[in-house]
Amino acid sequence: MNRYNEEELEKFRKSGRILRETREEVKKFVREGTPIIEICEKVESLLKEKGGEPAFPCNVSINEIAAHYTSPPNDKRIIPENSLVKVDIGVHVNGYVTDTAITICFNPEYAPLVETAEKALEEAIKNIHPNISTSNLGKLIEKTIRTRGFKPISNLTGHQVGRYLVHAGTSIPNVSHISLSKIKLGEVYAIEPFVTFLEGAGKVKDGDEVTIFRFLKSKTLRNPDAKRLLKHIVENFRTLPFAERWLQNILSKNQFKKAFKELLTSKALMGYPIFVEAGGKPVAQAEHTVLIVEDGCEVLT
Numbered sequence: 001m002n003r004y005n006e007e008e009l010e011k012f013r014k015s016g017r018i019l020r021e022t023r024e025e026v027k028k029f030v031r032e033g034t035p036i037i038e039i040c041e042k043v044e045s046l047l048k049e050k051g052g053e054p055a056f057p058c059n060v061s062i063n064e065i066a067a068h069y070t071s072p073p074n075d076k077r078i079i080p081e082n083s084l085v086k087v088d089i090g091v092h093v094n095g096y097v098t099d100t101a102i103t104i105c106f107n108p109e110y111a112p113l114v115e116t117a118e119k120a121l122e123e124a125i126k127n128i129h130p131n132i133s134t135s136n137l138g139k140l141i142e143k144t145i146r147t148r149g150f151k152p153i154s155n156l157t158g159h160q161v162g163r164y165l166v167h168a169g170t171s172i173p174n175v176s177h178i179s180l181s182k183i184k185l186g187e188v189y190a191i192e193p194f195v196t197f198l199e200g201a202g203k204v205k206d207g208d209e210v211t212i213f214r215f216l217k218s219k220t221l222r223n224p225d226a227k228r229l230l231k232h233i234v235e236n237f238r239t240l241p242f243a244e245r246w247l248q249n250i251l252s253k254n255q256f257k258k259a260f261k262e263l264l265t266s267k268a269l270m271g272y273p274i275f276v277e278a279g280g281k282p283v284a285q286a287e288h289t290v291l292i293v294e295d296g297c298e299v300l301t
Helices: 006-029 036-049 108-127 134-147 224-237 253-265
Strands: 053-062 065-067 084-093 096-105 157-160 171-173 188-191 194-196 204-215 269-277 283-285 288-293 296-299
Touching (some): 006 036, 006 084, 006 096, 006 288, 053 096, 065 084, 065 283, 084 283, 096 108, 096 188, 096 283, 108 188, 108 194, 108 283, 108 288, 108 296, 224 253
Antiparallel strands (some): 053 065, 053 084, 084 096, 096 288, 194 283, 204 269
16 A cells, blocks of 8 residues: 555655755754744745645744744744744645654754754664554654653654645654554655653643644535635645635735635634643754655655
């Protein structure tokens, strides 16, 4: 199941190359005081310039926010001083998704968190191979993190990716767990350890804000503007997540507000709440997408 032919693999590889190049450029323009919206828009336009389409909105999650923050329209927030900034990027080429993340540290106290996330990712990449169980992989990631005196986030996982799917099938937990799932030859996975301090809760909870959305299912809608907006969403993003700021030019401000609200209340769309470390402690993340090959893996990103 889920073996790809050479042409499909080439699309995954191209997608991975685009992300790798973009991630290197991100390091140059994420600075304290930079408006977050500027980072999101710059990343997304780089992905397009390089021949891809965003697989989800660029996430810029700061300190205790672990994931799922992207700038809403007219966002006024900036990168704070002494912060820990996770930039999580996904791209697809003709639907073939890859996903990568980097943590940029402006506070020396947090640097060991970043190093630990990177080390856990490195160990997972070194050890992943066909038929390894996800429980063994989770155990290895957790051991790497705990040996260095930190704590993994237990309810965030790595994940299989597919065509027009950011989360496809099998998960790769960052902690030891009991599971019969195995990694299979020819599959593509995003591995992403999340790390916090020992004093943290080691898990995330839903925050109050929702800035990322996804099409859920077609509904009977009363408002013609809502129908038009939903048609645009389905045609452009299919089942992939999107940001509200990507929809700003389709309707006037007032029409948009009403239409978007109807899509959410009718459950034609779903929202992803931001994830916050439950103990309020900062979180670091590292992520690569890999293709499982005979003797291990090929790092695509």
